[in-house]
Amino acid sequence: MHILTHDEPEPGADTPLLRVDDISKEYAMGEMTVTALRHVSAEFYRGELVVLLGTSGSGKSTLLNIIGGLDSPSSGRVFFRDREITAAGEEGLTAFRRESIGFVFQFYNLISSLTALENVQLVTEIASNPMRPEEALDLVGLGDRLNHFPAQLSGGEQQRVAIARAVAKKPELLLCDEPTGALDYETGKVVLEVLKDVNEGLGTTTLVITHNVSISRMSDRVIRLRSGSVADVERTVGKLSPAQLSW
Numbered sequence: 015m016h017i018l019t020h021d022e023p024e025p026g027a028d029t030p031l032l033r034v035d036d037i038s039k040e041y042a043m044g045e046m047t048v049t050a051l052r053h054v055s056a057e058f059y060r061g062e063l064v065v066l067l068g069t070s071g072s073g074k075s076t077l078l079n080i081i082g083g084l085d086s087p088s089s090g091r092v093f094f095r096d097r098e099i100t101a102a103g104e105e106g107l108t109a110f111r112r113e114s115i116g117f118v119f120q121f122y123n124l125i126s127s128l129t130a131l132e133n134v135q136l137v138t139e140i141a142s143n144p145m146r147p148e149e150a151l152d153l154v155g156l157g158d159r160l161n162h163f164p165a166q167l168s169g170g171e172q173q174r175v176a177i178a179r180a181v182a183k184k185p186e187l188l189l190c191d192e193p194t195g196a197l198d199y200e201t202g203k204v205v206l207e208v209l210k211d212v213n214e215g216l217g218t219t220t221l222v223i224t225h226n227v228s229i230s231r232m233s234d235r236v237i238r239l240r241s242g243s244v245a246d247v248e249r250t251v252g253k254l255s256p257a258q259l260s261w
């Protein structure tokens with residue numbers, strides 16, 4: 015049975031890898047102001063797999079983009095270990111994204127004129143301590159598709175190339191925005207298996223945005239957003255593997 019208990023830090027993992035401290039985000043839309051996030055605080059620990067759950071418009075992507083240094087909050091602070099990334103400046107943010115963060119989006123964002131291997135090489139060439147691109151593609155089960163172009167790959171395979179590209183630089187934090195949103199049920203599960211393997215095999219702290227409550231059962235913790243606020247944080251007891259999930 016799946017039981018959730020209230021949030022407690024993992025034993026021995028009391029220093030968060032990343033901490034979001036009272037962030038709010040407002041967008042000016044002509045005369046109007048849209049509030050995407052309201053006083054959100056959260057902590058993410060090394061090696062965790064955290065699911066960010068919430069209905070459309072609840073602020074999930076905004077939070078993920080701020081965590082990854084793609085966007086900045088209107089107020090509040092974000093710390094990566096003891097470094098305040100909200101005070102980093104453009105150059106510091108670029109280095110943070112390049113070295114420490116891997117992104118996986120719903121639509122794979124591969125370069126169509128480059129092979130799977132070349133798409134991954136784009137990242138490994140600029141990272142300071144990457145794995146070999148072949149190794150990254152092997153990790154996602156695509157060691158035999160190195161020279162395929164995106165159009166010669168299925169949606170699930172393209173998403174696995176995108177995951178290989180994101181993890182090849184050995185980021186400490188992998189941020190995934192609806193990674194199975196464009197995939198059918200079975201293919202989605204294969205992609206979730208790859209994310210689990212990366213999380214467990216490499217110890218990469220992983221955040222996964224989803225609308226799908228069932229996917230939260232493969233997480234260590236679930237953070238639920240509602241109208242831009244954290245509605246609930248729960249630890250998953252009786253974690254399931256993606257193969258055991260159904261929806």
Ligand SMILES: Nc1ncnc2c1ncn2[C@@H]1O[C@H](COP(=O)(O)OP(=O)(O)OP(=O)(O)O)[C@@H](O)[C@H]1O
Pocket residue numbers: 041042043048049050068069070071072073074075076077
């Ligand atoms: N660039 C922007 N300009 C104006 N408003 C924005 C912008 N980005 C997001 N918003 C608004 O902020 C709120 C939160 O958006 P966000 O994309 O973070 O939600 P979400 O939970 O990820 O939704 P979805 O599941 O549909 O992707 C929404 O009301 C959205 O319309």
